[in-house]
Amino acid sequence: MSSSRQNNGEGLNRIIYVSHDQLNLKYGALANANPQTDLILLVESERMVKQSRWHFQRVHFILSSAKHFVTELETAGFNVQYLTAKDTATGITEEKTKYRIENVICAEPTSYKLTKSLSDIGVKFVPNDFFLTSRSEFKDWAGGYKSFKMEDFYRWQRTRLGILVDGGKPEGGKWNFDADNRLPPPKNHNWPKYTKFKTDQIDQAVADKLKDFGYWGEVQIGNWATTRSAALERLAEFVKNSLADFGPYEDAMTQESWSLNHSVISPYLNNGLLHASEVVQAIVDAYKKQKRALNSVEGFIRQVIGWREYVNAMYWYLGENYRFENKLNAKHKLLPMFADPSCTKMNCLNSIITDVKARAWVHHIPRLMVLSNIANLVGVSPQAVLDWMRSVFVDATDWVMVPNVIGMGMHADSGQMMTKPYISGGAYISKMSDYCKGCAFDPKLRTGENACPFTTLYWDYLERNKSAFTKNHRMFQQLNGLKRLSDLDQVKVQAQQTIKALLDGKL
Numbered sequence: 001m002s003s004s005r006q007n008n009g010e011g012l013n014r015i016i017y018v019s020h021d022q023l024n025l026k027y028g029a030l031a032n033a034n035p036q037t038d039l040i041l042l043v044e045s046e047r048m049v050k051q052s053r054w055h056f057q058r059v060h061f062i063l064s065s066a067k068h069f070v071t072e073l074e075t076a077g078f079n080v081q082y083l084t085a086k087d088t089a090t091g092i093t094e095e096k097t098k099y100r101i102e103n104v105i106c107a108e109p110t111s112y113k114l115t116k117s118l119s120d121i122g123v124k125f126v127p128n129d130f131f132l133t134s135r136s137e138f139k140d141w142a143g144g145y146k147s148f149k150m151e152d153f154y155r156w157q158r159t160r161l162g163i164l165v166d167g168g169k170p171e172g173g174k175w176n177f178d179a180d181n182r183l184p185p186p187k188n189h190n191w192p193k194y195t196k197f198k199t200d201q202i203d204q205a206v207a208d209k210l211k212d213f214g215y216w217g218e219v220q221i222g223n224w225a226t227t228r229s230a231a232l233e234r235l236a237e238f239v240k241n242s243l244a245d246f247g248p249y250e251d252a253m254t255q256e257s258w259s260l261n262h263s264v265i266s267p268y269l270n271n272g273l274l275h276a277s278e279v280v281q282a283i284v285d286a287y288k289k290q291k292r293a294l295n296s297v298e299g300f301i302r303q304v305i306g307w308r309e310y311v312n313a314m315y316w317y318l319g320e321n322y323r324f325e326n327k328l329n330a331k332h333k334l335l336p337m338f339a340d341p342s343c344t345k346m347n348c349l350n351s352i353i354t355d356v357k358a359r360a361w362v363h364h365i366p367r368l369m370v371l372s373n374i375a376n377l378v379g380v381s382p383q384a385v386l387d388w389m390r391s392v393f394v395d396a397t398d399w400v401m402v403p404n405v406i407g408m409g410m411h412a413d414s415g416q417m418m419t420k421p422y423i424s425g426g427a428y429i430s431k432m433s434d435y436c437k438g439c440a441f442d443p444k445l446r447t448g449e450n451a452c453p454f455t456t457l458y459w460d461y462l463e464r465n466k467s468a469f470t471k472n473h474r475m476f477q478q479l480n481g482l483k484r485l486s487d488l489d490q491v492k493v494q495a496q497q498t499i500k501a502l503l504d505g506k507l
């Protein structure tokens, strides 16, 4: 089934396939498109859409953004086909036959799977310039190092791209202002506003089509921008209201605000509505013209030109099989609370998974230090966590989820990405959030009826995995703490009971 402006194919000699995560007229294969001779093709894969595991808002965002992009392309004078097909390769092949066009191009896809299926049907790739660092540039950089530390990469990026550097020296005399950042949430704070988006007929039509598919998560529209202009409005709102305090509260978690001072632009960076270069420019302008604080500006720039680029580059550098890594041999199934937050009395997890259900998004620290942390401590299979996160987050794509979950969240790669696991007991969550005050458990206790499961399992995890960490000097302090624990036997017994109760959905 196809829709959009009809044409008889006369004069067309090339198909430009545009994937749902490359929606930008200025980048990828569209940068040099010719309205007279190119047919622009978008394919909606039924195989993808019909899986009920997705969050409703994730599928809605992806499809509605693509449909809006079709109108943008038509306004710019292009011949466009939006096709629904069994899968992407089938859709492209159908159009090739229909228009008798052999020449199909697209920008390098962002996953191994799509790269293979498009190569198999003869699609040719142009470089993917949706990122600031090409795969070969990263390879050249990585070749000079034994381990690939994000901090080294980030400094190279700042210098190479000339962002917040002066004569090769970092702005403000330091590369990193972390010491000024990472504060807990203040009490009675006025968190910045997040304005919902106006919806239109396209948004509504996509919602009507999807509402009975039985997806997970709340059936709601308007939480996510589905056009470039609305994504730009969000960026402007962030710069105006949230950037100044981004640094101090970037790690804070609170039940009083779901977005805190975060930009909430990852979906748009990932589907092409925004480009990293314009985001960086907006932040640098705000620093120079509106004197936004350097600790926040640097902290944010680090996320975009550091973490985001690093994660994408590592996805390609570490190879196709990296997603199957499970070096800690974690075999448990996903905890029932991930599907249904009412299965848990743990206030942090109950609130955070309820938030994911409400909007398909939570910020970095809940993803890392609560969701991944509990899965890691219990010993849930990293692939089960990857599958869940890929399904429920609005900004999920393969290149970003695989390194973040396998390397960062689950430490399943014996430290190829991160030198030590991101694990903690309840003390960290208690310090950085307001969850513990309303909780049935006590973050300070590791044994007894009210012991916080994070605190019990943290010590048990170190004990269970100590042989994997003995040569890791960054784990020295934690393993030393373990040696000093007088009630380790009791902790181990309680940990077994805790893991069973969590797997049964009874804690």
Ligand SMILES: Cc1cc2nc3c(=O)[nH]c(=O)nc-3n(C[C@H](O)[C@H](O)[C@H](O)COP(=O)(O)OP(=O)(O)OC[C@H]3O[C@@H](n4cnc5c(N)ncnc54)[C@H](O)[C@@H]3O)c2cc1C
Residues within 6 Å of the ligand: 261, 262, 263, 264, 265, 266, 267, 269, 270, 300, 303, 304, 307, 308, 309, 311, 362, 363, 364, 365, 367, 368, 372, 389, 393, 395, 396, 397, 400, 401, 404, 405, 408, 409
């Ligand atoms: C287990 C786990 C899973 C994650 N899954 C995803 C995912 O599927 N998609 C995704 O875009 N991000 C993912 N992240 C990274 C990060 O959590 C999100 O990018 C961020 O929360 C998005 O919100 P924001 O736009 O407000 O980001 P901000 O905090 O405002 O940061 C600005 C931008 O920096 C980039 N960024 C920051 N950290 C990372 C990172 N670790 N990896 C890639 N980009 C980063 C994002 O583009 C983000 O929009 C994951 C992190 C973890 C620990």
Ligand code: SF4
Residues within 6 Å of the ligand: 346, 347, 348, 349, 425, 426, 427, 429, 430, 435, 436, 437, 439, 440, 441, 442, 443, 452, 453, 454
């Ligand atoms: S006490 Fe433990 S389970 Fe409860 S909110 Fe705090 S960290 Fe979470």
